[in-house]
Amino acid sequence: xxxxxxxxxxxxxxxxxxxxxxxxxxxxxxxxxxxxxxxxxxxxxxxxxxxxxxxxxxxxxxxxxxxxxxxxxxxxxxxxxxxxxxxxxxxxxxxxxxxxxxxxxxxxxxxxxxxxxxx
Numbered sequence: 001x002x003x004x005x006x007x008x009x010x011x012x013x014x015x016x017x018x019x020x021x022x023x024x025x026x027x028x029x030x031x032x033x034x035x036x037x038x039x040x041x042x043x044x045x046x047x048x049x050x051x052x053x054x055x056x057x058x059x060x061x062x063x064x065x066x067x068x069x070x071x072x073x074x075x076x077x078x079x080x081x082x083x084x085x086x087x088x089x090x091x092x093x094x095x096x097x098x099x100x101x102x103x104x105x106x107x108x109x110x111x112x113x114x115x116x117x118x119x
Contacts (some may be wrong), residue, residue, distance in 0.1 A: 001025065002080035006067035018044075018067035020059045022077060024084040025091060027113070028052040029077060031059035033066045049101040050088050051113035056081075089117040 003021040015036030023030050030047030034040065044062050047053045056077035060069055088094060098114045105111035 002077070002084065004073065004076070006063060006069065008067050009065075012066065016066065018063050020056075020063060020073070020077065022056075022080040022084055023047060024081075024087040026050050026052070026097075027086040027088040027117075029054070029056050029059045029081070031062045033063055049104065049110075050098055050117065051110045052106065054109065054113075094118065 001021060001023050003019050006018040006020065008016040008018055013035055016033070017036075018033040020029070020031045022028075026047070026049065028047045028049070028051055030053065031044050032042055032046075033044040034042045043066055046062055047059060053059055056074045059077070060074060063069070088098075094117055098118045102111060102114050102118075105114060
């Protein structure tokens with residue numbers, strides 16, 4: 001799993017955290033942004049289910065209102081994915097997590113990827 005902590009925009013409150021990365025065990029890019037205290041609602045929370053986000057541009061667009069996006073971050077995220085691979089298929093919890101996530105797939109692409117991992 002890669003994780004890149006981004007610099008919040010200047011008007012952000014103290015304690016804002018913004019992260020994007022590649023989650024190899026779920027085979028998805030992810031984005032999260034929140035303000036302390038950490039138990040408050042997230043501003044952004046995406047990429048938490050198998051094969052949820054396949055394009056790093058999506059996560060960067062989600063956090064653009066909250067953080068500075070460094071030049072080359074999209075390419076770094078793609079490199080993270082290429083280096084770490086897709087670790088969802090064949091893991092001990094693949095069937096349990098995949099079957100639980102399948103009814104909530106947000107796209108046909110995601111549902112197809114989950115089904116393929118379950119074969």
